[in-house]
Structure formats: structure tokens, C-alpha cells
Amino acid sequence: MTNHGDMDQFGDRLDCGAVRDRIPVRLLGLLTRVESDEMVAHLARCEACREEEEFVRRLQCAACEPPMHLAPRILAAARTRPVRRRRGWLLALPAAAAVVLALGIGVFWNGEASQEFWTLALEPEATMRWYGNDWVVADEPQFHALPDEILRQILVELGP
């Protein structure tokens, strides 16, 4: 049982905004002891935040768990998958081809996005250019994340 006298040593250092930010994390047991005790001190004094905590607890009960067979299914598929040759976005495209690629992404993005379109346009085993690693996640380019400056650079290199 919590000794309210002990809680007083923390005072109430947190405002309601900070407490409500942390409520789900505290209920998941992810706060440190000190952080949790600070929360408890505030909750002891704030009915509105206690109600928020109760509501969040209610919501957390509805967490959807993955099917029990999912992990075994993933691991089985991992064991039997063919060894992939990395297509790679390590490339040295001629400038014109790079622009075609960049523009082509815009054309295909909202339609039938074709993995084959990308791979046909690329030469694997080449030197990375323009995109660097920042716009590539797990070998997939994040074209939607390419900043305007990079796209402008591509157009400049293409020339007039």
C-alpha cells in the first residue's frame, strides 16, 4: 500500500499535459520507478487525470494481438525463402535515366506501382548517387521523402 507521506516528497512536479502524455506508457510498465512515482503523486491530487488513466486502461484492454500462428508462420517462411540477390539502390545512373526514374515514380505512384519498372531502370552493383542512404530503407527508395533540393539537383544535372 502506498504511503502517502512518501509520495509527498515528490510534490507534484508534473502538469496535466505531461501526465497525460505518459499515462499509456506507465500502464504498460515502461516508466522508471522515479517517473512512475511522480505520476502517482500527481494522480493522487488530480481527478481529471485519474479519469484519463482509467479511460486509457479501458482502451488498452482492446489491444489486438497477432494471431498465435503468425510468428511460426513468419519463421517457417524465413527458413524456406529463396536467397535474394540484392537489387540494390547502389547505382550510377546516367542523369537522363535518373530523371526519367524520378519523374516516372510520380507517374506510377498513384497507379499500378511496378517493382519491375524500378528494377529495369537500374543497374545493380553500381555506385550510389544523389539519394545516399537517407532515402533508402531496406533497399526501397523513399521517393515520397525525397526533398525538393534533391529533385532540383537531378534536374540541374540533366541540363536545359
Added chain:
Amino acid sequence: MSHERSRPKDLDDTELVRRARDGDSEALEALVVRHQGVVFRFLLGFLKDEDRAADATQDTFLKALDRLDGFRGDSAFRTWLLAIARNEALGMIRSQGRRREEALTDAEGLSDATLGPDEVAVQNEEVRRVREVLGRLPEKQRLSVTLRLFDGLSFREVAEAIGSTEGAARVNYHYGISRMREWLNDESR
């Protein structure tokens, strides 16, 4: 024996990734078991269908495993995994076109797998209601709520996962919670 090998489930992600790269199947299993929940729930937030979310979760992990060498450790493994998951979801949504418009009614399908005996009907009805209102939220609010509420991701991690800013992730989370409260209270009257 001078060194006792730690159990995979006790190791952090960095060490598990290193071992998985070396072909350690137990490390691989530990990574899958540890992160399948957050990936599945995140994808469910996008796709609003448990079967599709399960398929996308599998594809996410397989893609991550194929490209494990490319994980540079600049971000948390979970964050990197969710970025892959997001791409998977967007790819599935694009390839299946306007099925997203059915999302509001699809949200009710989330509860089908949880229906049980009569003695837990009340609890399951509550779960169904919560999931239904969660499904009504706009996508970024739904994803922010899902990641923060069920998996305790920091707002920074949420922002990275959904392609937003930390401040926007926080706002989306609180707006989402607030709207869910309104809807659930309205339904109670």
C-alpha cells in the same frame, strides 16, 4: 565453461540483429516474437483487416530479414522495422485501390475473431466498441493512438513511423483519445 551464452530473449535488439545476421535462428525468432505485436497492430491501423495485417506483417519481417545487412543502427530496430511495415501497407493499399473506402465498415470485422462464449460477451462487446471507434479515426490519429497506447512508443518514434513530426504525433494522439472518448460516451447514453 568460461562463458554462458545469454538467452536470446534477454538480449537487446542490437545484439539479436548481430546474431541473426550470423545465422542464429534463435536470435531471429526472438526478434520476430518481440516485435510482431507492434508491427501487426501498426499494420492493422493502416489496413483495418486482420488477415491482411497478418500477411503484411509476414512480408515486413521477410523483407527486413533479407536486408538485415542494411540496418545501420542509426535508429532503433523497431523504428526501422515500422518504416518497412509502412511501405508494405502503402504498397498493399495502392495495389488494391479504392478498397480503403470500405475502411469504416471493415473496422467492425476486427472483432470477429474475439467473439467467445456468452460469459465473456460483455467484455467482447466492449472490445468491439473500442476497436470500432478506433477504426473511425483519421489515419494519422489512429496510428498515433495505436502505437502510443498499445505499444508505448515515444512520440518521436511514432512520428518516424507515420512520417510526421513529434509535435504532430502528440497532437494526433491526444485528439484521437479525445474523439474516442466522445464516441464511446455518446454510445453509452
